[in-house]
Amino acid sequence: MIRVNVETIKDSKGNTLLFQKEADLSNTDIEEISFAGPVNVKIEFTSSGKIIEAEGTIEAAIQRPCDRCLRRAEFLVEAPFKETYFPAGTTQDILKDEWISFKNEVIDIEPEVLKSLIMAMPMKILCDQNCRGLCPSCGQNLNTGKCACSHEDIDPRLAELRELIKDKHGDKI
Numbered sequence: 001m002i003r004v005n006v007e008t009i010k011d012s013k014g015n016t017l018l019f020q021k022e023a024d025l026s027n028t029d030i031e032e033i034s035f036a037g038p039v040n041v042k043i044e045f046t047s048s049g050k051i052i053e054a055e056g057t058i059e060a061a062i063q064r065p066c067d068r069c070l071r072r073a074e075f076l077v078e079a080p081f082k083e084t085y086f087p088a089g090t091t092q093d094i095l096k097d098e099w100i101s102f103k104n105e106v107i108d109i110e111p112e113v114l115k116s117l118i119m120a121m122p123m124k125i126l127c128d129q130n131c132r133g134l135c136p137s138c139g140q141n142l143n144t145g146k147c148a149c150s151h152e153d154i155d156p157r158l159a160e161l162r163e164l165i166k167d168k169h170g171d172k173i
Contacts, residue, residue: 003109009052033064058113066131072127
């Protein structure tokens with residue numbers, strides 16, 4: 001868990017707290033993320049007297065399988081962090097849906113840190129920009145060598161027509 005004690009700033013308007021930590025999140029149960037090292041968290045918490053706004057950045061080295069060849073790829077993700085927290089029991093007139101409550105003087109920011117990292121991850125993970133992927137027939141990693149498969153490009157919409165012609169003329173096609 002990544003917990004921040006905001007006791008010194010929570011009731012004083014304009015007070016700030018700079019939170020920096022290298023957190024070990026390797027035990028998280030989120031399958032989208034496998035960490036290659038500690039997560040660097042740098043967040044500034046600012047009190048308005050009633051709410052606490054948190055803004056900063058999160059950096060993490062993440063490992064995922066390459067989307068083309070399934071080899072392990074490691075890449076750096078830098079995510080912005082911006083959240084608003086309010087003490088539990090605050091009256092409903094100042095609350096908004098996206099604000100997050102906290103009890104006592106401690107805020108657990110780990111769920112929002114993970115959410116920010118997931119949102120900042122690239123859509124396609126590649127081990128290398130020139131990754132050739134796997135052979136669709138035999139599964140050979142084409143980055144390490146060629147496969148022995150015949151690579152005839154046949155439009156799948158015409159594959160049935162090819163079979164009809166093959167039956168009529170034998171295997172001379």
